[in-house]
Amino acid sequence: MADRGRYDSAMFWIAFGTAAAVIGLALMTIGVSRSGPGDNLLTSPWFGGGLGLLVVGALLLLWALWLFLVHRRAEAKTKATGGPQSGSQTASDNSEAGRPRLFPRTRKAHRHVGSAREEPRPQEVTPLGSIRHLEEVLGRCAA
Numbered sequence: 001m002a003d004r005g006r007y008d009s010a011m012f013w014i015a016f017g018t019a020a021a022v023i024g025l026a027l028m029t030i031g032v033s034r035s036g037p038g039d040n041l042l043t044s045p046w047f048g049g050g051l052g053l054l055v056v057g058a059l060l061l062l063w064a065l066w067l068f069l070v071h072r073r074a075e076a077k078t079k080a081t082g083g084p085q086s087g088s089q090t091a092s093d094n095s096e097a098g099r100p101r102l103f104p105r106t107r108k109a110h111r112h113v114g115s116a117r118e119e120p121r122p123q124e125v126t127p128l129g130s131i132r133h134l135e136e137v138l139g140r141c142a143a
Helices: 004-034 045-080 104-116 127-142
Strands: none
C-alpha cells in the first residue's frame, strides 16, 4: 500500500470515535430519563456531557473518514502512475502479505496448517443416491 500509516491511523481513530459516540448517547439517555416532562434538557449535566461527547465522537469519525479517503486517493494515484519501483513487491503481488512473519521451521508448519484449511471439495450427492443409501441402511437393520 502506498501510505499504510494513514490507513492504520484511520482504523485507530474510528474505534475511538465510535466509542465516544456510543458513550455520549448513553449519557444523553441518562439525562433524558432523569429529566422531568417540562425540563430543558440542555440544563441537565448528563445530557450536556453526553451531547459534548457525541460531538467529539462524530468529529473523530469524520477525521477517520478523511484519513481513509486520503489514503485511498493516494493508493489510486500510485496505481495510476505505475506503482512502486520495479524491484519491490506490492501487497497484491506478495502471496504472504497478510501472514505474520515467522521463523522458517514455523513457517513450514503454518503453510501445512493453512493448506489443510483449504476449501473442501463438495461431495456430489444426488437425491436418488441418498435414497439408495437410506434403503441400504434400512435393509441392514431389518435383516
